[in-house]
Amino acid sequence: MLWFVLLFGLMTLVTGICAISVRNIVHCALFAVVFFFGIACLFFTLRAEFLAAVQIIVYIGAIAILILFAIMLTHDVTGEAAGGMIHVGGITGGVVAVAVAGSIMVALFRESLIRNSQSLVERTAAAPQVSVKTIGEALMTPYVVPFEVVSILLTAALVGAIVLALEQRPAKKEGS
Amino acid sequence: MMVLAEIAPPTLGLYLGFGALFFGVGLAGVLMRRNVIIILIGVEMMMNAANLNFLAFWHYNPNPSAVMGQMFAIFGITIAGAEAAVGLALVIAVYRHFRGVNVDQMNVLKG
Amino acid sequence: MMTEPMIAGLWTDTVSFFGVHAVAVVLLKIAVVLFALLGLVSYTVLAERRISAFIQDRLGPNRVGWFGLLQPVADSFKFLLKENVMPAHVNRIYYVLAPCIALAPALLTFIVIPFGNTLAGEPMVIANLNVGVLWMFSIASLGVYGIVLGGWASNSKYPFLGGIRSSAQMISYEISMGLSLIPVFMHVGSLNLTEIVNAQSHRWLFLHPNLFLAFLIFMISSFAETNRLPFDLPESEQELVGGYHTEYGSMKFALFFLAEYANMITASALMVTLFFGGWQVPFALPESLSHPVTWLAPFVFQPVGFVYILSFFLKMLLFLGVFIWIRWTLPRFRYDQLMNLGWKVFLPMALANVFVMGIWMALSV
Numbered sequence: 001m002l003w004f005v006l007l008f009g010l011m012t013l014v015t016g017i018c019a020i021s022v023r024n025i026v027h028c029a030l031f032a033v034v035f036f037f038g039i040a041c042l043f044f045t046l047r048a049e050f051l052a053a054v055q056i057i058v059y060i061g062a063i064a065i066l067i068l069f070a071i072m073l074t075h076d077v078t079g080e081a082a083g084g085m086i087h088v089g090g091i092t093g094g095v096v097a098v099a100v101a102g103s104i105m106v107a108l109f110r111e112s113l114i115r116n117s118q119s120l121v122e123r124t125a126a127a128p129q130v131s132v133k134t135i136g137e138a139l140m141t142p143y144v145v146p147f148e149v150v151s152i153l154l155t156a157a158l159v160g161a162i163v164l165a166l167e168q169r170p171a172k173k174e175g176s
Numbered sequence: 177m178m179v180l181a182e183i184a185p186p187t188l189g190l191y192l193g194f195g196a197l198f199f200g201v202g203l204a205g206v207l208m209r210r211n212v213i214i215i216l217i218g219v220e221m222m223m224n225a226a227n228l229n230f231l232a233f234w235h236y237n238p239n240p241s242a243v244m245g246q247m248f249a250i251f252g253i254t255i256a257g258a259e260a261a262v263g264l265a266l267v268i269a270v271y272r273h274f275r276g277v278n279v280d281q282m283n284v285l286k287g
Numbered sequence: 288m289m290t291e292p293m294i295a296g297l298w299t300d301t302v303s304f305f306g307v308h309a310v311a312v313v314l315l316k317i318a319v320v321l322f323a324l325l326g327l328v329s330y331t332v333l334a335e336r337r338i339s340a341f342i343q344d345r346l347g348p349n350r351v352g353w354f355g356l357l358q359p360v361a362d363s364f365k366f367l368l369k370e371n372v373m374p375a376h377v378n379r380i381y382y383v384l385a386p387c388i389a390l391a392p393a394l395l396t397f398i399v400i401p402f403g404n405t406l407a408g409e410p411m412v413i414a415n416l417n418v419g420v421l422w423m424f425s426i427a428s429l430g431v432y433g434i435v436l437g438g439w440a441s442n443s444k445y446p447f448l449g450g451i452r453s454s455a456q457m458i459s460y461e462i463s464m465g466l467s468l469i470p471v472f473m474h475v476g477s478l479n480l481t482e483i484v485n486a487q488s489h490r491w492l493f494l495h496p497n498l499f500l501a502f503l504i505f506m507i508s509s510f511a512e513t514n515r516l517p518f519d520l521p522e523s524e525q526e527l528v529g530g531y532h533t534e535y536g537s538m539k540f541a542l543f544f545l546a547e548y549a550n551m552i553t554a555s556a557l558m559v560t561l562f563f564g565g566w567q568v569p570f571a572l573p574e575s576l577s578h579p580v581t582w583l584a585p586f587v588f589q590p591v592g593f594v595y596i597l598s599f600f601l602k603m604l605l606f607l608g609v610f611i612w613i614r615w616t617l618p619r620f621r622y623d624q625l626m627n628l629g630w631k632v633f634l635p636m637a638l639a640n641v642f643v644m645g646i647w648m649a650l651s652v
Contacts, residue, residue: 003297005186009194016198020205020218026439032217033432039224040425042194045186046235051227051249053421058253061428061461063220063260065454068435070264071213072451074271093207101200108192130243131417132478135250138243146247150254157258161265167272 005045012038025071033064050132191232198225210278212270216263223256316413317398324397328548329359335548335611342615369537374441377534381440386535386542389433393549395426400556401481403566403596411566411596412481419480420472423557424465427512431457433546434514434521434531441534449530452622453514453521459626460511460518463633467504470497470644471561484565493562497644502562504633504640509554511629513547516614520622555606556599563602566595 012035019031036059043052139147198221205218227249234245271277333348333355340347349355373379399419403411416422431454438450472478474495475486483492492498511518522530532543559565620628 002186002190003299005190007297009190013194013197013201016201016221019221020201020209020214025211025213028214028217030436032220035221036224039198039228042191042228043231046191046231048231048235048246048249049416049418050421051231051246051253053418053425054250054253055224055227056425057421057428058257059220059224061425061431062458063257065428065431065435065458066260066264067213067217069451069454070267072439072447073268074213074277090208094204097200097204097207100203101196104196104199105193108189108196130246132421133476134243135246138247139250143247146251150251154254154258157262161261164262164265165268 005042008038008041008045012042025075026068029064029067029071032067033060036060036064048130050130050135188232188236191235192229195225195229195232198222198228212267212277212279213264215279216260216267219263220256220260223252223259227252312409313413316409316411320397320402320413321394324394324549324552325545327552328545329363331548331552331607331611332362332544333358334607335614338608338611339615342612363541366538366541371538372536374534376442378440378442381436382534383539385433385437385440386539386546387433388436389430389546390542390549392426392430392433393546393553396423396553397556399423399480400553400560401484401565402556402599403592410481411592415479415481418478420468420478420483420561423480424461427553428457428461430512430546430550433543437535437543438521438531441531443534445527446531446533449521449527449533452527453531456514456518456520456625456629457512459629460508460633463504463629463637464508464512466634466637466641467501467508468561469637469641470501473641473644473648474498480560480565484560484567487564488567491562491564491567497640497647498562500636500640502558504637505561506558508629508633509558510610510613511625513550513554513610515547515551515610517617517620518625519619520625551607551610552603555603555610558606559599559602566599568594568598 015031015034015038019028019035022028022031036055040052040055040059043049043055202218202221202223202225205221206215209215209218230245230248230252234242234249237245267277270282274282336358337347337349337355347355348358351357351361373382398413399416399422401410401412401415434453434457435450438446438448438453441447471483471492474492475483477483477486486492493502510516514521520530521527522532527533532540535543
């Protein structure tokens with residue numbers, strides 16, 4: 001599995017870097033698609049098939065398509081007008097990002113947790129798989145309150161998105 | 177190299193390291209770009225990195241029946257979906273108002 | 288270089304994870320299914336042309352070979368020998384990539400569909416995934432990219448409009464398609480397609496009233512997902528010239544064309560698997576086939592597995608026929624009608640269906 005993890009991880013990392021650094025915004029969105037797919041592959045290596053499938057459905061099938069949709073509605077059809085690379089505080093931002101990632105990495109490799117985890121055996125195929133049924137039962141029994149809260153959040157987001165994106169009717173009538 | 181491949185399973189540290197890198201990449205996207213849509217992509221990347229960590233901790237959990245890591249990842253993905261929907265609706269609304277989606281255009285507090 | 292140990296490492300990982308035998312068998316199955324699928328695709332195109340001709344009281348292609356049966360061969364040579372035109376204004380990389388992206392998901396979806404029981408002890412499914420249906424949805428959702436990219440890369444207004452239309456249409460109908468299947472999972476208790484087929488050995492799922500409604504929603508949504516005629520807004524010839532593939536020609540157009548038919552085949556296979564018993568033979572229980580029923584005796588070969596594969600295949604052809612029949616008899620929807628149907632009719636209907644199914648199950652326990 002190690003080589004698969006390395007392959008997917010590096011693929012995800014490279015496409016992630018491309019996604020935030022390429023000038024053409026449509027290219028950015030498509031690199032982001034590959035990034036999301038790489039994350040789904042990593043989920044597969046972790047034996048979380050359900051989450052991997054959900055990741056592909058939600059991120060690639062919905063969010064990335066919405067992003068592409070938004071790009072096509074707000075940009076030149078060719079997508080070439082990408083906006084400037086780096087704004088005034090951009091370099092500072094880059095330094096901050098590198099510092100955050102670097103400090104997490106330093107913390108990780110100093111922490112005894114990781115050194116000790118070398119001895120943690122990888123879960124074998126014989127170990128009980130977490131099936132979709134288990135997940136469903138967990139969502140409906142101990143996690144039912146967060147589940148309901150999330151459903152309210154989703155409804156609110158749905159209504160909010162429609163209200164935000166809807167054109168003001170009176171303004172439209174005046175124009176026409 | 178071959179011997180290494182056969183004896184060494186991927187460790188928790190590997191996943192956490194990748195998670196940290198992805199988080200850094202997403203953060204850099206948020207802080208460095210001007211385009212709102214790319215900022216949104218960066219936020220989604222950071223969410224993904226967090227979900228990867230949740231699942232890595234779940235996978236290396238010595239108690240195999242615990243599903244908490246998966247639950248966190250599920251809720252994380254759900255919230256990311258809601259966030260993307262609202263975010264993109266905002267992008268459309270902002271575009272309609274300013275005829276552009278760069279953050280440095282949005283410096284007028286009054287509508 | 289890192290690549291060589293990496294490839295070797297990936298190979299060792301694969302073999303140690305699955306075993307050499309399993310890898311070889313899976314590769315064989317992939318090869319057989321791929322060739323069968325592509326052959327079926329080209330003959331579906333012929334069937335569409337012949338059946339449309341029949342519906343419109345014409346003859347259709349009947350010159351090449353016996354009843355025109357060699358027409359697909361002639362067509363493929365025609366497509367291959369045509370000049371490969373690349374318009375000057377397109378985005379070259381995505382222009383070439385888009386048809387490939389359109390075809391791949393249609394073929395990938397097929398790997399979770401069980402097309403037979405067992406043959407020589409091997410289950411007749413390429414990958415028996417526990418999250419089979421979710422996998423199918425996740426791969427099917429990638430199909431939009433081919434069309435959107437094709438429309439965008441063509442850099443011309445009609446393809447672009449087609450691409451925009453298709454992304455909105457496919458996202459909308461994916462939701463009702465996904466929700467329509469939830470009663471099936473509630474009934475069977477699994478997302479694994481093999482288990483769904485096994486659960487139908489005595490009673491096919493469409494006989495259940497809730498699941499029949501689910502089947503109707505699923506079927507109509509899959510017409511929209513495959514961009515077939517009552518819902519072929521992304522390519523509507525009369526409004527958008529040809530929609531997303533206006534700027535395409537020769538083999539690249541052929542790939543889009545094949546993708547549409549491959550999607551149709553996959554959708555038919557799914558309807559058969561989910562609602563019509565998959566590879567089960569009608570009126571014959573699996574137990575009874577091991578000692579053949581009298582009226583089936585002439586058809587039962589020594590390995591009974593072939594009968595199941597044949598049964599699956601025939602049912603699938605029936606649904607392909609329905610796809611073609613509907614295309615040539617119904618007019619196209621208007622775009623607002625399409626969106627209303629998806630969001631205001633099917634979505635609430637599918638949700639209500641889940642609810643009613645839950646009550647049904649609670650009462651029948």
